[in-house]
Each structure stands twice: as structure tokens, then as C-alpha cells.
Amino acid sequence: MAADIAYPVELVAPDISAYRRGNVGVDYVQTFDSGVAGPDAMINAVIHGNELCGAIAIDYLMRSDIRPARGKLTLAFVNPEAYLRFDPAAPGRSRFVDEDMNRVWTLERLDGPDNTVELRRARQLRPLYDRVDRLLDIHSMGTYSDPIMLIHGLEKERRLTREIGYPAMIACGAGHVQGLRLIEYAPFNDPATDRIACLVECGQHWAATSADVAIDTALHYLRALGMIDEATLAAHRRTDPVPEQTVADVTHGYAIRTDDFFFTQAFKGLERFAKAGAVIAVDGGEEIRTPYDDCILVMPNHRAVKGQRAFRLARLGGGSATD
Numbered sequence: 001m002a003a004d005i006a007y008p009v010e011l012v013a014p015d016i017s018a019y020r021r022g023n024v025g026v027d028y029v030q031t032f033d034s035g036v037a038g039p040d041a042m043i044n045a046v047i048h049g050n051e052l053c054g055a056i057a058i059d060y061l062m063r064s065d066i067r068p069a070r071g072k073l074t075l076a077f078v079n080p081e082a083y084l085r086f087d088p089a090a091p092g093r094s095r096f097v098d099e100d101m102n103r104v105w106t107l108e109r110l111d112g113p114d115n116t117v118e119l120r121r122a123r124q125l126r127p128l129y130d131r132v133d134r135l136l137d138i139h140s141m142g143t144y145s146d147p148i149m150l151i152h153g154l155e156k157e158r159r160l161t162r163e164i165g166y167p168a169m170i171a172c173g174a175g176h177v178q179g180l181r182l183i184e185y186a187p188f189n190d191p192a193t194d195r196i197a198c199l200v201e202c203g204q205h206w207a208a209t210s211a212d213v214a215i216d217t218a219l220h221y222l223r224a225l226g227m228i229d230e231a232t233l234a235a236h237r238r239t240d241p242v243p244e245q246t247v248a249d250v251t252h253g254y255a256i257r258t259d260d261f262f263f264t265q266a267f268k269g270l271e272r273f274a275k276a277g278a279v280i281a282v283d284g285g286e287e288i289r290t291p292y293d294d295c296i297l298v299m300p301n302h303r304a305v306k307g308q309r310a311f312r313l314a315r316l317g318g319g320s321a322t323d
């Protein structure tokens with residue numbers, strides 16, 4: 001069954017101990033201020049502790065001396081307590097310590113009485129998220145899907161991700177999750193402000209290519225913000241340029257209803273179904289079909305169980321991202 005696919009750990013989790021002290025009074029956070037007016041931008045790694053590519057990207061930017069030509073750049077290892085528990089022999093276990101840190105970004109949770117490892121860290125970082133005006137949150141996925149830029153779908157987010165121009169797929173939509181993702185945290189998810197967050201899913205958690213995509217997404221983001229120039233991007237990039245981005249709108253999130261769920265194929269994500277009615281999964285004997293033509297399967301989760309999200313569906317929206 002697809003759930004039994006084993007994913008080799010091709011990446012090595014970088015030693016981040018040198019970054020612990022940081023330079024802003026918060027562990028594992030560094031800020032570089034160019035002294036020139038410009039964006040107050042941030043790049044996040046390892047909000048999920050097992051997603052190594054983001055840590056590799058930040059480590060690469062640090063060691064390569066990539067610094068902003070204008071504005072202020074903050075680089076953060078978001079959930080170091082989870083990341084430091086990463087074990088290549090059990091690579092799935094370090095996603096979080098107490099709870100998923102990308103579900104806590106509601107005022108109820110942040111201001112509430114709960115006291116988990118992830119909430120404590122979220123409260124520590126919150127002043128940064130209340131201040132920065134651009135955020136790139138780096139993630140990875142459970143399958144060998146091609147990379148996807150995820151945004152909520154606000155016009156300002158669509159504009160920024162087109163300017164970033166990488167990776168090839170942009171998926172817009174609510175997370176369809178319990179709680180809120182960081183990119184949906186109040187200051188970012190407000191059409192009335194100019195503050196923008198986006199989330200990149202770079203590929204499979206431990207695939208070598210995911211690190212290349214993470215580094216390249218960070219470089220494209222910095223270039224789009226005018227913080228590095230084209231020559232720096234060209235000198236460091238590891239993957240091919242994207243001639244044209246595709247934008248899809250996430251329309252459905254499917255949560256498993258029974259203990260007898262399976263996908264009809266070992267889907268890896270971004271499969272396109274030309275005609276409505278394609279059977280993609282069976283749940284308690286009921287066939288789950290694509291609801292419309294030109295439907296895209298987004299981030300199938302072969303490990304999901306009853307009550308958890310197994311996949312999202314997206315509709316090709318608006319054709320070229322350069323419209």
C-alpha cells in the first residue's frame with residue numbers, strides 16, 4: 001500500500017548550535033540590517049522540526065554571507081526544540097514536541113492559558129511577526145511532489161508570489177485545518193495592510209532536491225524584495241529558472257471519515273485530472289471522485305488516519321501567473 005513507501009533520508013540536518021545566541025535577544029534568530037531603507041523581511045525555517053530543507057537554506061545564507069543590500073533581513077529557526085530532536089532513524093517523529101506549531105496562530109491560543117513548547121516559542125517570536133512586513137515560511141511535504149508556493153489567496157499575496165517567480169506552482173486557499181497557519185496570523189491575513197506572508201513546500205522532507213528548492217526560493221524571494229541582485233541569485237541558484245508559474249485555487253480539503261481509507265494510486269501530488277469523476281480514493285467503501293474538470297490533487301497524505309486531512313483539491317485558476 002502507498003502508506004508503506006519508505007523515504008530515504010538524503011539530507012543531513014545542519015548543526016545550528018552556532019546560531020543559538022542570535023543577535024536580537026531571541027535564541028536562533030538573527031537580523032541583518034543594511035542600514036538602507038527597504039523591506040523588513042523574514043525567512044522562517046523548521047516551524048515543523050522534521051522539515052530539514054529550511055534549516056539548510058538558512059545555514060547556507062549565513063555561511064555564504066548573503067546579506068541584504070537594503071532593508072532588514074531576519075532569519076529564524078522557528079521550532080528548534082523539535083528540530084534538535086531530529087533522528088534520521090525515525091525521521092517523522094520530530095515534527096513537533098507538544099503540538100503542531102503551524103496551527104496555533106489564533107489570538108485565542110496565543111493569548112490563552114495553554115502552555116506547550118510550541119506556544120511558548122510562538123509567544124517568544126510573536127513580536128517579530130507583529131513587526132515584519134514580508135515573511136517566507138519554508139516547509140516540506142510527505143511525498144515526492146513538485147514544490148508548491150501556498151498562499152491564502154489575497155491579491156497582495158498573489159502579487160508577491162508572482163514577483164518571486166518561483167517555484168512553478170502557486171496554490172491559493174484556506175488551510176482547511178483546525179487553528180490557523182502562521183501565514184494566516186492576523187497582521188498578514190488582512191487585505192487592508194501591505195504585510196504579506198507566503199509558505200513554500202519544497203518537496204519531500206528528506207529528499208536532496210528539497211534543499212535546492214528551499215535555497216532557490218529564499219534567493220528568489222530576496223531578489224524580488226530588492227535585497228539581493230540578479231547576479232547573486234545567478235551565482236547561487238541550484239535549479240533551473242521557471243519560465244511560467246501556474247496558479248491554482250484550492251477548493252476542497254478532504255478529511256478521512258472511516259478506518260478504511262485508501263488512495264487508488266500512490267499519488268505524489270500535483271496530478272491533474274482532465275475530467276470530473278476520476279476516482280482518487282475510497283473511504284469506507286465510498287468512492288471519492290474529482291468534482292470538476294482540470295482538477296489538481298494537492299499534497300496527498302498517505303499517513304493520514306480517520307479525522308485527518310488526506311488531500312486537497314485545486315482548480316486551475318486564471319491560467320498564467322503573469323496575467
Ligand SMILES: [Zn+2]
Nearest residue numbers: 048051139140
Ligand atoms: Zn511543514
